[in-house]
Amino acid sequence: MKTDKNIAQYLVNKLEKEGVEYVFGYPGEQVLPIYEAxxxxxxxxxxxxxxxxxxHAADCYARITGRYGVCIATAGPGAMNLVMGVATAYKDNVPLIVITGDVEKSQRDSDCFQQMDINGVFEPITLRSYYSCTPEKLENNIEEVFNYKKSGINGPFHINIPKDIQNKPMNIHHRTITKKKIGDVIESSILDTIKDIDDSIKPLIIVGSGVIYGGCIDELKRFVEKTNIPLATTFTSRGIISEYDDINLxxxxxxxxxxANYAAGHADLILAFGCRLSDRTLRHVTTKNIIQINTNIEHNHAGKFYNYNIKEFLEKINKKELPQKDDKWLHRINSQGEYPPNKIKETENLHPEEVINTILSKEDKNITYIFDAGQSPTYFTTNSKAEKPGQLLFSGGFGPMGYALPASIGASFATDDVIIxxxxxxSIQMTxxxxxxxxxxxxxxxxxxxDNNLLGIIKQWQDMQKLPNYQVRLDNPDFIGLARAYGIDAEKITSIEQLSIKLDEAIENRKAKLLHVEVEDVPIPMPRN
Known part of the structure; x- marks a missing residue:
């Protein structure tokens, strides 16, 4: 069926119909028709x-909302500049739609200006990289992208459209795109899981971000309530149940x-929902009796792996009569207590852990924290508690420097929280x-x-390997003057008391503010487990 829309207009209209509210991007010649739309x-x-x-902004938007984050760039250098952020999303299965323009279709295999094998670059860091070079292909591709999400399959998808195609008339065929099937939740797997729960004495649930992106937090909570099984999380799913609740370890x-690590090391059954069970997550797990429910077959690390839609699985199992475990196992876990806080030594400059503890003391349901690669994630991870999902954000499995600042932009459009x-x-100088x-x-x-004028983690690794400190000293700019040049209010912080006051003021004012804190060069504590 012919329409009065061109391809670019059809694409934007489809995004709009699917509930996309924001697109993060940078214009260029090969995406001008899309920008006009x-x-x-x-x-x-x-x-x-x-x-x-x-x-990164689209990534963080998706981490908080569970919906697709959308980013757009032009061909050649524009597309290549997206790679870091797309790889970050790919590593953590963050739902992302990546739109790029390309050179004209006839020039694809030439050596023309800004020509690059864009799809070849994006294929390893996306679930699918489409070359949408006809109206039919674009219709098919964009329908497929949204069907993947509706099926519970999450991650980045790339749509690459030649610039000469974008203005062509759109012929809509209204094809019936088959919904992507992962696997039907069969009755026997539900019954087997219930039997394993019934037979276990020390079960543990480990939850990843797949539960958030799959839109099944309520179903998970219902399952936990019915079974009384303790729950632990990966970093990207922290706060899925409040960490102030004893059931969340x-x-x-x-x-x-x-x-959590005591439970992981002593459990006789692990139920893993929506997590890839990385080496960092499995660090203390000893049992081989693991049931993993995940939409991504590549993340099969369990004795029993069910390639199911997590929401569908939880809905079906919650309709059954489930064994409720008594409190003995949970009491045994909770009797272990927690690691004592690190001893903070007096230092010439402010101690980084003391600074972060002060930031975290402003814990509030209406604050979202985002931190970057380097030393700060260690202190944030070990000293914080999350009240809700998406309250503590980090780039997770890929861990690029420069994530926090652009991620805070995406977060600001995803939530009404103040972002810290x-x-x-x-890290900040990367973006x-x-x-x-x-x-x-x-x-x-x-x-x-x-600010410690250092690449602190790298220096610490050099020290641990008894290597000389090489290329880790930073000659930093005037961060306060730089922020003010960008139109952002900024202040130098010289005491913990001042930091606390200025944070309170900034939270109250709900305006952008940069606080520059010179911190001592101290190594981060090694894992205590």
């Missing part, structure tokens, strides 16, 4: 200052809580141009820069 749509475009930031694995971003002096985006959109982001 965006201009005439209800979708709000957020203009970042670097394409990497567009991908907190993070398990590297940097995990004492209770905590990059180090090394510092995004201060301009924060200023332009008047986002309530508080940036606390922890």
């Amino acid at each position: 965006l201009r005439n749509s209800k979708i709000k475009h957020v203009l970042v200052r670097h394409e990497q930031a567009a991908a 907190g993070l398990t694995g590297t940097r995990g809580t004492k209770r 971003a905590c990059p180090g002096d090394g 510092i141009e995004e201060l301009a985006t924060i200023h332009t959109y008047k986002l309530p982001v508080i940036i606390v820069v922890l």
Whole structure:
């Protein structure tokens, strides 16, 4: 059926119909028709200052909402700049739609200006990379992307459209795109799981972000209520049940809580929902009796692996009569207590752990924390509790430097919370141009820069390996002057008391603010488990 829309208009209209509210991107010649379609749509475009930031912002938006984050860039260098952020999302199965323009179809295999094998680059870091070079292919591809999500399959999808195709008339065929099937939840697997729960004495649930992206938090809570099985989380699913609730043991694995790691090491059955069971998560697990329910077959690390839609599985098992475990196992776990707090030595500059503890003392349901690669994740991980999912955010499995600042942009459009971003002096300089985006959109982001004039983690690794400190010293700019040049209020912090006061003021004002804190060069504590 012919329409009065061109391909670019059809694409944007489809995004709009599927509930996309924001697109993070940077315009260029090969995406101008798409930008013209965006201009005439209800979708709000957020203009970042670097394409990497567009991908990180879309990633963080998706981590909080569970919905697709969408980013867009032009061909060649624009598309290549997205790679870091897309790889970050791929590693953590974050639902992302990545749209790129490309050179004209006839020039695809030439050596023309800005030509690059974009699909070849994106194939290893996306679930699918489509070359949508005809109206029929685009219709098919975009329908498939949304069907994957509806089937519970999450991760980044890439749609690459040649610029000459974008203005072509759109012929809609209204094909019936078969919903992507993972596997039917068969009765025998439900009954086997119930029997395993009944036979176990020390069961443990480990939950990953697949439960958040699969839209089944309520179903998980119901399952926990019915079975009374203790729950531990990966980092990306922290707060899925409040960490102030005794049933949630907190993070398990590297940097995990004492209770969660005790449970992981002594459990006789593990039920893993929506997590890939990485080496860091499995650090203390001894039992081979693991039942894993996941939409991604590549994440099969269990004796029993069910490639099911997690929501469907939980809905079906919750309808059954489930064995409720008594409190003996949970009491035994909770009797282990927690690791004692680290001893903070007096230092010339402020101690980084004391700074982070002060930031966390502002714990509130209406604050979202985002931290960057480096030393700060260790202190945030071990000293914090999450009240809700998406309250403590980190780039997880890939861990790139420069994540926090652009991620705070995506977070600001995903939640009404005040955002506190905590990059180090090394990390912030990887994406510092995004201060301009924060200023332009008047986002309530508080940036606390922890400055030790070092690449601290790298220095610590060199020290541990008895190597000389090489290429780890940073000659930093005037962060306060730089922030002010971008139009953001900034102050130097010289005491913990001042930090606390300035944080309170910034939270109350809900305006962008940069706080520059010089911290001592101290090594992070090694894992205590």
